[in-house]
Amino acid sequence: QSTLTQPPSVSGAPGQRVTISCTGSRSNFGAxxxxxxxxxxxxxxxxxxxxxxxxxPSGVPDRFSGSKSGTSASLAITWLQAxxxxxxxxxxxDSSLSGWVFGGxxxxxxx
Amino acid sequence: QVHLQEVGPGLVKxxxxxxxTCAVSxxxxxxxxxxxxxxxxxxxxKGLEWIGQIYRSGSANYxxxxxxxxxxxxxxxxxxxxxxxxxxxxxDTALYYCARLNYYDSSGFPYYFDYWGQGTLVTVSS
Numbered sequence: 001q002s003t004l005t006q007p008p009s010v011s012g013a014p015g016q017r018v019t020i021s022c023t024g025s026r027s028n029f030g031a032x033x034x035x036x037x038x039x040x041x042x043x044x045x046x047x048x049x050x051x052x053x054x055x056x057p058s059g060v061p062d063r064f065s066g067s068k069s070g071t072s073a074s075l076a077i078t079w080l081q082a083x084x085x086x087x088x089x090x091x092x093x094d095s096s097l098s099g100w101v102f103g104g105x106x107x108x109x110x111x
Numbered sequence: 112q113v114h115l116q117e118v119g120p121g122l123v124k125x126x127x128x129x130x131x132t133c134a135v136s137x138x139x140x141x142x143x144x145x146x147x148x149x150x151x152x153x154x155x156x157k158g159l160e161w162i163g164q165i166y167r168s169g170s171a172n173y174x175x176x177x178x179x180x181x182x183x184x185x186x187x188x189x190x191x192x193x194x195x196x197x198x199x200x201x202x203d204t205a206l207y208y209c210a211r212l213n214y215y216d217s218s219g220f221p222y223y224f225d226y227w228g229q230g231t232l233v234t235v236s237s
Contacts, residue, residue, distance in 0.1 A: 002158035033219040044229055045115070046208070051223040052215055089159065093220035099174050100151075100224075102159035 003028065003101035004090050011109040012080045020106045022073045022090035028101060033093040035073035037066055040087045040105075049088075050075060077108070085110045113137040115209050115228035123203075123235050129196040133209030133228060140167050141187035145214035147222065148192045150183060152205040153230075160205075164212060165192055199235045206230045 005023040012018040022035060029035060037050040048057050050066035053073065063078045077084055090103040119131035133148070140148065149164035163173035165183045173181055177196070185192040196203060213225040 031219075034217055034223070036223045038224070038227075046210075046224075046227040048223070048225050051225070052217055055215075057225070091159075091224065093222075097161075097174065099163075099172065100149075100161035102151075102161070104158045 002104035003094060003097075004092065004103035006088075006090060006103035006106045008104070009107045009109065011111055012077075013111045014080050014082065016080050017076060017078045018080060018108065019077075020075045020088050020090075020108070022075070022103050024071045024073070024092060026071065027096040028092040028094040029068060029071045029073060031095050033095075035066065035068050036091045037064075037075045038089055038091065040089065046089070080110055082110050084108060113211060113226045115211065115226055117207060117209050117228045117231040119231060119233070121232060121234060123199055123233060124237055125200055125235055127197075127199055127235075129194070129199050129203060129233055129235070131194045131207055131209075131231065131233070132191050133193070134191045135211075136190070138211070140185060140190050140192065143167060147212040148185065149210045149212055149224070150194045151208045151210055151224075153208075154202070154205040162194065162196075201235050204233065204235045206232050 038046045040046045053068040094101040114136045147164045150162040165171040182195045208230045210224045210227040212222040
């Protein structure tokens with residue numbers, strides 16, 4: 001059971017917009033800790049997409065955007081492309097653990 | 112470009128010690144005052160679990176659930192850091208990742224994982 005809750009799967013057609021939710025609690029998001037998102041393709045190193053709730057590292061397309069409000073956060077992907085098919089994870093710091101917690105991951109399927 | 116690579120045996124016997132090293136290239140651990148270096152794992156079919164992290168000075172923090180069995184160390188001269196997990200069981204079978212934590216300006220906990228290795232599968236079996 002992951003500390004942060006994500007839907008197991010989402011899907012969308014090319015060109016569409018999808019959102020992936022991530023629900024936390026008072027000891028992580030509610031305590032003011034930021035959410036970070038990364039993408040994972042099988043057999044490859046996870047890739048950072050969003051940090052600090054809304055910041056995009058250089059090289060990440062602006063099709064990817066993040067938001068956070070209270071104990072919930074979300075990742076939005078616009079103009080879906082076949083190459084976006086991957087697993088997506090949210091992540092944050094947790095004061096109860098005094099360490100890092102993750103979502104269970106969401107598999108994005110591009111139809 | 113920062114690159115991390117996990118190195119170590121893919122098979123460990125029960126009750127033995129799991130040992131992995133993370134080789135870092137494209138960045139110097141000794142020069143990186145804004146970074147911590149971490150280990151994360153994912154058992155098959157389960158979620159990601161933070162194991163612990165270490166600073167260049169050797170100061171380390173561990174997941175309380177693993178603290179009694181885990182040691183993370185750093186070798187700045189070799190530019191790598193290592194994980195030792197003792198008394199392993201089948202429950203320690205997992206994909207093990209090393210990753211870098213980077214500092215940023217935040218009112219919360221000011222770090223995020225910016226670079227990861229591709230992971231290495233370690234199986235605990237006799």
